[in-house]
Amino acid sequence: MGLNQAGMNDWHSDVERVPELLDRVERRDDDDEAWTELGRRLILENDLVSPAGIAALPRLMRLAPDSTEARHLAGEIMERAAGHHGCDDLLADSAEAIAEFGILLDRHLESRPADYVVTFRALLAVEEQYHWANALGDFTDDFYDVLCPQCATQVTIAIGDYGRYSAIRDWNLGDVDRRDLRPTPIERLSGVGRWMHETAVRDGHVALAEGISHLFGRAECPRCAGVFTVADEYEAANRPVLR
Structure with a gap:
């Protein structure tokens, strides 16, 4: 199923405009007006991606090696790919292009670019x-x-x-009853936490690596003094169920 077929409409219910815009940016990458309009048509304000956004992924990923705009827009679409867009089959059909995009993103991270965190987030979505x-x-x-x-x-x-802590948030007093987080030692990290940390260390991103060790570390509840792993509780509440 391609961009011009039924069901591939953008957020303006238009099946023709996105292919036209892609043609424009393919001819001239510095067409800022076309890139801005593409973003509006492919990604909704509430962070949902349109069917046309999923359909545009392979083409954007082909442009990504030579286009920062294409790389960023493809990354933004991937970050929203677990949402409701009705194109799961089309996303699955793009698996090869997505895998190649992941390799591109990883190589870009190794160059220690100014858009490091943006690229890191896109790679997490690819994974x-x-x-x-x-x-x-x-x-x-x-x-x-x-x-x-x-x-x-x-x-x-x-x-x-400003600190690395657990607290109870009071909208008048701020964060109260703070307890210092307990970062996980590098040798005890596992799974995605270890991969994230090793990638940041490889690329010399010390602040990111230290933050990850705290994110995958343990916290004390200020109310009951129970100790838990931050990442486990965040994942339990926020990890999407993949279809």
């Missing part, structure tokens, strides 16, 4: 780690809300330049 792709920041001002598995209290996890 179907959608919950992290949509939540990971650069750990200068990151917050994660989780429920304590023992007493069900909502706990705010802060990982940033």
Whole structure:
């Protein structure tokens, strides 16, 4: 099923405009007006992706080696690929292009680019780690809300330049009853946490690596003093069920 076929409409119910815009940016990558319109037509304000967005992925990924705009837009679409777009079969058919896109993203990370975190998030989406792709920041001002598995209290996890702690958020007083996070030692990281950490270390991104060790570390609930793994509770609440 291609972009011009039924069901491949964008957010304006138009099946012809996206192919026209792709033709334009293929001819001239610096067509900012066309890239801006593509973004509006493929991704909705509430972070849903249109059917045309899924259909456009292979073509955007072919442009990605020579186009920052194509790489970023394909990454944004991938970050939303677990949402409701009605094109799961089409996404599955693009598996080869997505795998090649992942290789491209990983190589770009090794060059230590200015858009490192944006690229990292796109690679997480390619690896179907959608919950992290949509939540990971650069750990200068990151917050994660989780429920304590023992007493069900909502706990705010802060990982940033201002501190790395668990707390109870009071909208008048701020974060109260702070408890320092307990980062996981590198040798004890496993699974996606280990992969994320090793990638950041490989590329010399020290702040990101340290933030990941805290994100996959343990926190103390300020209410009941129960200790839990931050990433486990965040994943339990936010990891999408893949169809």
